[in-house]
Amino acid sequence: MDFTLTNxxxxxxxxxxVGSALLVVTVRNIVHAAFSLMVTLFGVAGLxxxxxxxxxxxxxxIVYVGGILVxxxxxxxxxxGRLEMRIHIERGQLLLGGVVALALLTLLLTVIANTPAWKxxxxxxxxxxxxxxxxxxLILNGPFLLPFEVVSVLLLVALIGAAxxxxxxxxx
Amino acid sequence: xxxxxxxxxxxxxxNVSENFFPNIDxxxxxxxxxxxxxxxxxxxxxxxxxxxxPVELGTILVMFACAGIFVAVxxxxxxxxxxxxxxxxxxFQNRTGPMRVGPxxxxxxxxxGIKLIFKEDFIPPQGDKLLFLLAPYIIFACSFAVxxxxxxxxxILVSPFNIGIFYIMAISSVIVMGVIMxxxxxxxxxxxxxxxxxxxxxxxxxxxxxxxxxxxxxxxxSLSMVAIVESQSNGVFSWLIFRTPFTFIAFFIFFISxxxxxxxxxxxxxxxxxEIVAGFHTEYSGMRFALFFIAEYANMFAVSAIAVTLFxxxxxxxxxxxxxxxxxxxFVIKTLALVFLMMWLRWTLPRLRVDQxxxxxxxxxxxxxxxxxxxxxxxxxxxxxxxLVSIIISCAIIYIGLIxxxxxxxxxxxxxxxxxxx
Numbered sequence: 001m002d003f004t005l006t007n008x009x010x011x012x013x014x015x016x017x018v019g020s021a022l023l024v025v026t027v028r029n030i031v032h033a034a035f036s037l038m039v040t041l042f043g044v045a046g047l048x049x050x051x052x053x054x055x056x057x058x059x060x061x062i063v064y065v066g067g068i069l070v071x072x073x074x075x076x077x078x079x080x081g082r083l084e085m086r087i088h089i090e091r092g093q094l095l096l097g098g099v100v101a102l103a104l105l106t107l108l109l110t111v112i113a114n115t116p117a118w119k120x121x122x123x124x125x126x127x128x129x130x131x132x133x134x135x136x137x138l139i140l141n142g143p144f145l146l147p148f149e150v151v152s153v154l155l156l157v158a159l160i161g162a163a164x165x166x167x168x169x170x171x172x
Numbered sequence: 173x174x175x176x177x178x179x180x181x182x183x184x185x186x187n188v189s190e191n192f193f194p195n196i197d198x199x200x201x202x203x204x205x206x207x208x209x210x211x212x213x214x215x216x217x218x219x220x221x222x223x224x225x226p227v228e229l230g231t232i233l234v235m236f237a238c239a240g241i242f243v244a245v246x247x248x249x250x251x252x253x254x255x256x257x258x259x260x261x262x263x264f265q266n267r268t269g270p271m272r273v274g275p276x277x278x279x280x281x282x283x284x285g286i287k288l289i290f291k292e293d294f295i296p297p298q299g300d301k302l303l304f305l306l307a308p309y310i311i312f313a314c315s316f317a318v319x320x321x322x323x324x325x326x327x328i329l330v331s332p333f334n335i336g337i338f339y340i341m342a343i344s345s346v347i348v349m350g351v352i353m354x355x356x357x358x359x360x361x362x363x364x365x366x367x368x369x370x371x372x373x374x375x376x377x378x379x380x381x382x383x384x385x386x387x388x389x390x391x392x393x394s395l396s397m398v399a400i401v402e403s404q405s406n407g408v409f410s411w412l413i414f415r416t417p418f419t420f421i422a423f424f425i426f427f428i429s430x431x432x433x434x435x436x437x438x439x440x441x442x443x444x445x446x447e448i449v450a451g452f453h454t455e456y457s458g459m460r461f462a463l464f465f466i467a468e469y470a471n472m473f474a475v476s477a478i479a480v481t482l483f484x485x486x487x488x489x490x491x492x493x494x495x496x497x498x499x500x501x502x503f504v505i506k507t508l509a510l511v512f513l514m515m516w517l518r519w520t521l522p523r524l525r526v527d528q529x530x531x532x533x534x535x536x537x538x539x540x541x542x543x544x545x546x547x548x549x550x551x552x553x554x555x556x557x558x559x560l561v562s563i564i565i566s567c568a569i570i571y572i573g574l575i576x577x578x579x580x581x582x583x584x585x586x587x588x589x590x591x592x593x594x
Contacts, residue, residue, distance in 0.1 A: 008232075031356060035303065038349055054335045055395075058342040066345025066378070070371055073352050077364070130334040132395055 010050055017043030030076050034069060041065050055132045238330050242319050250469035254281045257515050264519040291458035296359050299455070303357035308456070308463040310350035315467040317343045318474045323397050325487045325500040336397035337385055340478060341378070344433070347471075348374045351442070351452050354464075358455035366451025369526070370435060370442030376533045377432040377439075383541035384422035384429070387548040388412050388482045391419065401486030408490045409563050413483040416562075417569040418547040423483040425537050425544070430475035431514055432533070434468065438521040439529060476510035477503070 020039035027033045041064045048057035139148045255270070255278065262269030270277030295304055321336045323329040333339060348371050355367020389395055391412060392403045404411045413423045432439035435451075443451030453464045480486060484506050489498025497505060524532070555562035 029300075031300070031303070035349070035353060038346075054333060055338065058335055058338045061342035062338075062345050065349060066342070067375070070348050070352065070375060073349075073356075074368070074371065077352075077356060077368070132335060132338075 009046075013043050013046035013050060016040075017047065031073070034073050034076060037072075038065055038069055041069065053131055055130075055135055238320075239316075242316055242330075246316060246319060246470050246473075247466050249473050250466045251281050251285070253469045253472065253511065254284075254465070256512075257518075260512070260515045261519050264516075285462065288462040289459055293458040293460060294455070296455050299359035300357035303353050304455075305460075307350050307354035307357060308460045308467075310353060311347055311467045312463045314343050314347045314350065315470045315474065318478075319470075321397055322474065322477050322481060323401055323486060324477075324503055328500060329398070332396070332398050335395045337389065337400065337478075337482070338395045341382060341385070344471075344474075345374075345378060354456070355452040358452075360455050362448040362450070362454045363452050366442045366448050366454065369448075370452055373435070373439065373442060373529065374433055376530065377429045377537075380425050380533060380537035380541045381429040381433060383538070383545060384426040385482065387416075387419050387422040387541075387544050390545070390548050390552060391415060397481055397486075401481055401488060404485045405488045405492065407492040408485070409567065410492075410558065411483065411485040411488075414563065414567055414570065415558065416548060416551045416566050417573060418544040418551060419483065420566075420570045420573075421540060422544050422548075423479070425541055426482065427479055427510070427513075429533075429537065430479065431517065432529070434471045434475055436472065436514060437518040438524050440518075440523060441526060441529060472511055472514060473507065476507045476514070479510055480506045 017040055020036045020043065023036040024033045024040060027036060041060060045057040045060040048054075048060060138144050258280070259269045259277075270280035273279045273283045295301055318340050320330040321333065321340050323332070323336075351370045351374075352367050355363040355365075355370075358364070388400060392400045394400065394403075400412070408414070412419050414420065435442045441447075443453070448454070453461060456464060480503060485498075487499055487503045489502055490496045495502070551562075
């Protein structure tokens with residue numbers, strides 16, 4: 001492997017993603033796990049940038065780091081007093097988890113093997129056109145309009161549901 | 173002249189190649205550092221060196237150099253701004269402020285900085301040491317990363333990427349993580365309360381902030397900061413704040429929300445001194461505390477610079493073709509004016525309560541911001557191009573709206589009964 005900037009960046013981000021993802025599942029402290037997850041999400045965002053999917057990368061950071069991870073941390077800090085947890089894993093769970101993990105791995109490997117564009121992808125230094133406009137066209141003016149609207153309605157329902165549940169205590 | 177080009181013109185036998193430095197060409201390049209090395213640096217090197225010059229490594233070095241410039245220059249801002257803040261506060265309270273160190277106290281911040289460097293770096297023994305040490309760096313790094321996308325001048329910008337403003341929103345949303353990290357790892361209830369308040373506030377105010385940015389993006393049809401500034405090049409009335417009545421409202425929502433984002437009075441609940449000591453950085457001391465401080469003032473400058481870029485013309489001047497309030501000096505003057513406005517508000521208004529803070533965001537700003545988006549869309553349908561007519565109509569509506577708002581505000585304030593001293 002020759003040293004090029006792209007290789008350097010790619011392996012850097014890959015190491016960051018995989019390493020911190022390993023930490024997320026091995027570390028005992030939940031808050032540490034959550035912060036390792038932040039590094040993982042950043043690594044994935046970096047890989048998106050590397051693939052010149054800039055819009056996707058920024059969305060990844062806004063939604064996952066700025067939104068979901070903050071909520072996870074809120075939940076952890078407000079609910080759990082004990083942060084160091086010994087999680088007992090029974091044999092049945094281990095087996096089930098193993099099967100699910102194996103199935104997921106097979107699925108992902110199949111997808112990777114069967115993606116034709118993947119094999120033809122070479123780095124010839126050309127800059128791909130920005131993705132923002134295309135994403136907008138596809139979502140708001142193209143084939144993905146209906147799924148997009150369905151997801152919006154789903155999120156709206158979740159939002160109203162959350163508001164309803166959290167207001168219940170006030171009425172009592 | 174406020175261009176990089178000007179710096180290079182004086183260079184001996186330096187050929188400003190039109191392929192390399194025209195603005196559009198440079199600004200569309202994501203990895204301009206590599207271009208710079210290929211087209212500018214290597215031709216200037218002796219041939220023996222040039223043949224073996226590691227372009228990849230050089231690119232990384234150029235990027236590090238850019239980061240280095242920011243890390244070197246941006247901490248100078250707090251040095252000036254902290255002093256300015258103290259002087260402004262003093263004037264508002266009919267005092268003189270720091271006067272002892274240096275002429276008119278101008279070296280006070282430097283003295284404070286030196287003091288902070290030599291202070292003990294205390295780490296709470298019961299806290300989480302790793303996260304405690306890491307938190308200031310996350311906040312510091314994120315507030316600096318924002319500067320990478322701000323165009324200070326036509327060619328004075330680090331990375332002209334296509335999603336500029338979206339990148340800024342993404343990076344600044346990571347600051348919350350640092351705040352939570354600092355608050356939790358300190359193992360102090362003040363810190364934890366402060367960080368939770370801060371996180372709730374930043375997450376809430378990000379929504380009106382993003383929505384008011386969206387009005388600008390709708391008009392410009394680009395997320396690129398360069399494109400946003402270039403669309404405002406026809407003098408003061410083409411600045412996005414005056415372009416439609418809705419962007420006029422959006423500017424104020426943006427500015428107030430960004431004051432909340434940087435946790436300044438009247439939204440300084442996360443560090444409310446009278447309630448929770450100093451909020452999330454209560455336990456920090458010495459240089460780590462200074463990092464928080466630098467990040468805070470750098471943030472203040474950054475959000476003002478973003479407001480200037482989005483709404484007040486960025487590096488473009490007041491008159492088309494003239495450099496009045498344009499270029500780098502104009503940009504800095506406009507930004508500092510907004511920073512002064514922030515200080516002015518800080519020393520004038522009392523702090524909001526938590527419920528008032530959330531009411532303001534969720535019941536007023538977010539509906540108004542949605543209304544703005546709708547209005548901007550309709551405006552864009554009626555006036556697809558900016559014409560003289562559309563700008564005159566826009567300014568007329570803004571003028572009438574301001575008069576009506578002023579009258580209504582005056583009446584409601586006048587009707588309020590005076591609070592009785594108890």
